[in-house]
Amino acid sequence: MARFACPSYSSQLRIDLGALRANYRALADHAAPALCGAVVKADAYGLGAAKVAAALAREGCRIFFVAQLGEAFDVLDAVGIDSSIYILNGLDPGGEAACAEWGFVPVLNGRGQLDRWRAFARAAGKPLRAALQMDSGMSRLGLDLAALADLAQDRSFGEEISLCLLMTHLACADEPDRAANDAQLAQFGAARALFPDVPASIANSGGTFLSPDFHCDVVRAGIALYGARPGPQAPPLRPVVSLDARVIQIREIGEGTGVGYGLDYVADTRRRLATIGVGYADGWPRSLGGNGAAWLDGQRLPIVGRVSMDSLTIDISDLPPTALGEGDFVELLGPHQSLDDVARDAGTISYEILTRLGRRHARVHVEDQAAEIVAAGARI
Known part of the structure; x- marks a missing residue:
């Protein structure tokens, strides 16, 4: 794998936009004839929302989902005027004017959001676009079936709101055998019957690989776009991210020598160690101490001792003796260690690993063999 040296930074996060686009094509083909939307919330899961959204728009994506109003502005210039940007968490009070002015689509999740958006539409004197979310069993966000039935009978609702999507969210899509999936689909089917002409969406990444009954009109691809498997039913996808970290120091220690905070690791023989310039401030979990590893040329290099804020130690x-020196790089994410591997070793999920990767990594966006290094929002 090519290295993109950046002397100012101790680690390099490589984002393969070509792989991202390939994953989008695979997901879109699998879900067809349903449309495939892209979830680019949380700065596109930490990978740079503007660049990710622009790459997906070039691939033909026209439906984007963010979580908050501010995130919609982050991708507005990247996706084009013919795209729709949905705000999954809906609007906080006072956000209605900006949302309407810029043409974003709020997902109305409760009575308060619904009433405020309707009132704003009445004041504007025209219907405004919106999505409705149903709580089909996750008990997180959304209106219940009775509330949706009332809206379906409310003539003024149709005069105030141009309803462009009815949606819900699966609680157990990564567990295909869970009965809860079919129960939620049945609940959502009852809601769809109330609004038969409105496009519908239930499937997240995991739901996209359940039966075609879950595809409806729009699937919402998130973690699968970025290369992680959203459940055992999903095929492998192309990895989008790799992370290399630089060696700060190499030392030898003798038998009985402790390493790191708390001296949790004690060498049982003479060992050679390398200290790496990545720690939990960079999003590398403390739980990987004694569990995780780095890699070099196919060789696993276990983390010994605790992960510190700015560094960790590996056994080399x-x-x-000449294979690794100070200033060289080892692999933390890449061909030998996937997001899913790291998440397993850390006792968490790939979503958390990806979204926690910190701002101190030099970011390298690669597309068509051209590399651009961007770190902390500034060109290097």
């Missing part, structure tokens, strides 16, 4: 005793 099995490497030839």
Whole structure:
């Protein structure tokens, strides 16, 4: 794998936009004839929302989902005027004017959001676009079936709101055998019957790989776009991210020597160690201490001792003495260690690993073999 040296930074996060686009094509083909939307909330899961959204728009994506109003502005210039940007969490009070002015689509999740958007539409004297979310069993966001039935009978609702999507969210899409999936689909089917002419969406990444009954009109691809498997039913996808970290120091320690905070690791023989310039401030979980690893040329290099804020220590005793030196890079994410591997070792999920990757990594967006290094929002 090519290295993109950046002397000012101790780690390099590589984002393969070509792989991202390939994953989008695979998901869109699988879900067809349903449309495939892209979830680019949380700065596109930490990978740079503007660049990710622009790459997906070039691939033909026209439906984008963010979580908050502010995130919609982050992708507005990247996606084009013929795209729709949905705000999954809806609007906080006072956000209605900006949302309407810029043409974003709020997902109305409760009575308060609904009433405020309707009132704003009445004041504007024209219907405003919106999506409605149903709570089909997750008990997180959304209106219940009775509330939706009332809206379906409310003639003024149709005069105030141009309803462009009815949606809900699956609680167990990553567990295809859970009965809850079919129960939620049945609940959502009852809601769809109330609004038969409105496009519908239930499937997130995991739901996209349940039966075609879950595809409805729009699937909302998130973590699968970025290369992680959203459940055992999903095929492998192309990895989008890789992370290399630089060696700060190499040392030898003797038998009985402790390493790191708390001296949790004590060498049982003479060992060679390398200290790496990545820690939990960079999003590398403390739980990987004694569990995780780095890699070099196919050789696993276990993390020994605790992960610190700015560094961690790996055992390189099995490497030839000249294989690794100060300033060289080791692999933390890449061909030998996927997001799913790291999440397993850390006792968490790939979503958390990806979204926690910190701002101190030099970010390298690669497309058509051209590399651009961007770190902390500034060109290097």
